[in-house]
Amino acid sequence: MKFGIVVFPGSHGQTDCHYVFEQILQEPVTYLWHAEEDLQGVDCVIIPGGYAYGNYLRAGAIARFAPLMEQVIAFGKKGGLILGICNGFQILTEAGLLPGALIRNPSLRFQCQNTYLRVEQTETPFTNLCEQKEVVKMPIAHEEGGFVTDKETLERLEKEGRVILRYCNEQGEVTPESNPNGSLHNIAGIVNEQGNILGMMPHPERCVEAILGGEDGKKIFNSLVAWWQGGAGR
């Protein structure tokens, strides 16, 4: 399964993701430069974290206009797998591939910390190796991670089972205390209508080795590979 990692000026999660695919998953991986217009035949597009275009104006607001994004949008609309992490999630909402927006944390501070997430759906390309309601530990690192949307969209997201990850406590209870950034309904990750595009604020690529404090992030990446091998790639 071939992964492509989008690189905007100011992205910096690309090398961390590249390391995961190349060294940990040992799957083919390539960088996709923002100014190009070719997705190089990848099977999954990763939009990594960082500060694309400095996040100036608004996180993700400029990145969506990059030449490559037209290809990414077309790829996603055709059902191609896209994973947006942190800044990547912000970019996906700006590009209209995912609903809602990510606003500033109520603390008005950048927050780097571990969070617990409850896996709400397992019939997805991104979480099929997880148990239903499994609690996973992943770090967040962002200043603008509060997921908001209008009431109707929120209801639809819930009704259609498109909330994939929710901030919770170690026991899996979704509580206000376990919500680090004021996200509505403790939402940490959602998918689009077709279910092929996931945006998430936590960083799975930062927890794929025990030495760094956890391996739960692997479940997301391994799920992608399993999904691909199980049918999507055939």
Next chain:
Amino acid sequence: MKEGFWREMGLSDDEYELIKEILQREPNEVELGMFGVMWSEHCSYKNSKNVLKQFPTTGPQVLQGPGENAGVVDIGDGQAVAFKLESHNHPSAIEPYQGAATGVGGIVRDIFTMGARPIASLNSLRFGSLKSKKTRYLFKGVVAGIAGYGNCMGIPTVAGEVYFHPSYEENCLVNAMCVGFMKHEDLAKGLATGPGNPVFLAGARTGRDGIHGATFASEEISEATEERRPTVQAGDPFMEKLLLEACLEVLKTGYVLGMQDLGAAGLTSSSCEMASRAGTGIEMDVAKVPCREEGMTPYEILLSESQERMLFVVQKGKEEEVRAIFEKWDLEVTIVGQVTADGLMTIKEGAEIVAQIPAQALTELCPRYDRETQEPEYLAQAQGYDLGALPEMEDYGKVLLTLLGTPTIASKEWVFNQFDYQGGTNTVVPPGSDAAVLRVKGYNKGIALTVDGNSRYVYLDPYRGGQIAVAEAARNLVCAGAQPLALTDCLNFGNPEKPEIFWQFKEAVAGMSEACRQLETPVVGGNVSFYNETKGEAIYPTPVVGMVGLVEDLAQVTTLGFKQEEDLIILLGQNKDELGASTYLSVIHGLEAGKSPEIDLELEKQVQQATLELIKMGLALSAHDCSEGGLAVALAECCLAGKMGAEIALTENIRPSSILFGESQSRIIISIHKSKIDTVLQHLKKLQVPSKVLGSVGGEVLSIAGSGWKVKVELAEMEEKYWRAIPCLMKG
């Protein structure tokens, strides 16, 4: 020249006479401005250079010592780390967010200029009391500024320290350190070699910001300096990220012969330092410099401290290849001049020469001063204070809780949670331990990083305080399982023209040098920040040490927290009756008095070596050094990090206040599995390191019993104080 104009440039009458002698004529205004910044303390180290010569700077591990943009040490396998610590105190005291942000930006540029990819940042911060609104404003702004710049760059901020003390009320200290990783062959230097080669300027446009920043940093803060707020530069971390990627890419081509960032004194210092190091000259046309504003004069262009700019010399004929890389990163790049053989800085505006000065006159001919020294009057009285007359307290449990809730000791989670400390996925030990550890991808080794400096020890005995600063940094690394390699320092002091201040400086450097020699950790770079005074009041003398160590095997990485119930707790080193210069005296009795703790560097070395050996043998499961707050606070920190209690029995006949909270040096607390006790004690005996079993890990309470007294504190109570103190104060 208008009578006395040079004084406005920070030059003395004698210095002005010397300049005339060098040039054999009167300098014009532009030339005088260039001399003004280059001969400022900040750029010339004219007051400190003679003293700094004491530092040992060599060793088999040193690939690049002081004099370049950063020091570089070998970490084996053909790899190296570049690192440097630098102050940005004055700008941060005036404009905390931008002052701190550009401090990070400046030190990051110093690192990638050497050809290293920045992999970690650290910082050492000093503020007044958090009870004051001004301090909270400065603290909040500085932390946000460091976070804003470093996080955007994608460089994890992995360690640091924060002290709060009234002497920093108006003059906070912001020392930023950056560490970069490289292969030996990537080492780049700031040399303008090869006459005829083009000189490129890349990155941000030049504006009017920060003109005379270096001069400003070389005087005391006053109401007049408050008005200089506009001279504090604004940072653009996105621009710097692009510059970082472009510079590292262009260095790989081999077409770049020398590179230097534009920091203090901007284009003037970067160009003349590159020329001076190479023994060449540079001819530069300021009309070619892309400016942000119209109508900038040569003087302004030469002295601007606009951020995110880089100057470099390219092999002639490779201009287009180099240009293409910068353009790929959407960066402006311009040829502004060329290297010459005449050793002169020739500055033109179009066809007209506006300044011409020998490059080395700017960098080497500045007079050096051996300032007068005098022991300060406060010292004898403070040291002689009769601590024996102090009453013992009734409830030492309460004292321990008070100390744990003191901002200097309390958890700094409020600070480091604002830093993206995991980016780069190398952070094995995150902030909050004695030292941070980063792994080297693809190898089973890592580097340990720490930054340290207790100014109360220096205030009460600069020589000892200097020794302790180095020893404690090394101890921190050892506790993480690393062999200390080398250090960078940032020496923050008051006005060196005052004999008492210069005495503190000289003594502290002498003490540091001695410790560096004994512990075999040479100084490979650093920075001096004088004039940290407000309304004539100096800060506490604050030498800060940033140290790098090597973890040979990642399995050896050790942290401070107790690991499992029933493990035995052992103290390496000796408890003494030393209460002087302690946090206890300051917080509980409001006393900044007594003698700084003694330090025997031979014992220090033994304790460190023994700890490292026990770690390498897999016997020491946790390790933590005793520092602020003494043994009791150190034990509490081991409990807090491990989320478990401990039962301790102390047998020495030392009064409770001293044994609990005295800050005797060369002490490390380790915990071991109970089955290994004989092996460990035998080994320590063989090494002739004083040690004793303190007690065991377990339960939900930390209890410490002495002869006739006992302290008992619930873990939950300690947690409440330790974790909540700073967030609570910041809400107020």
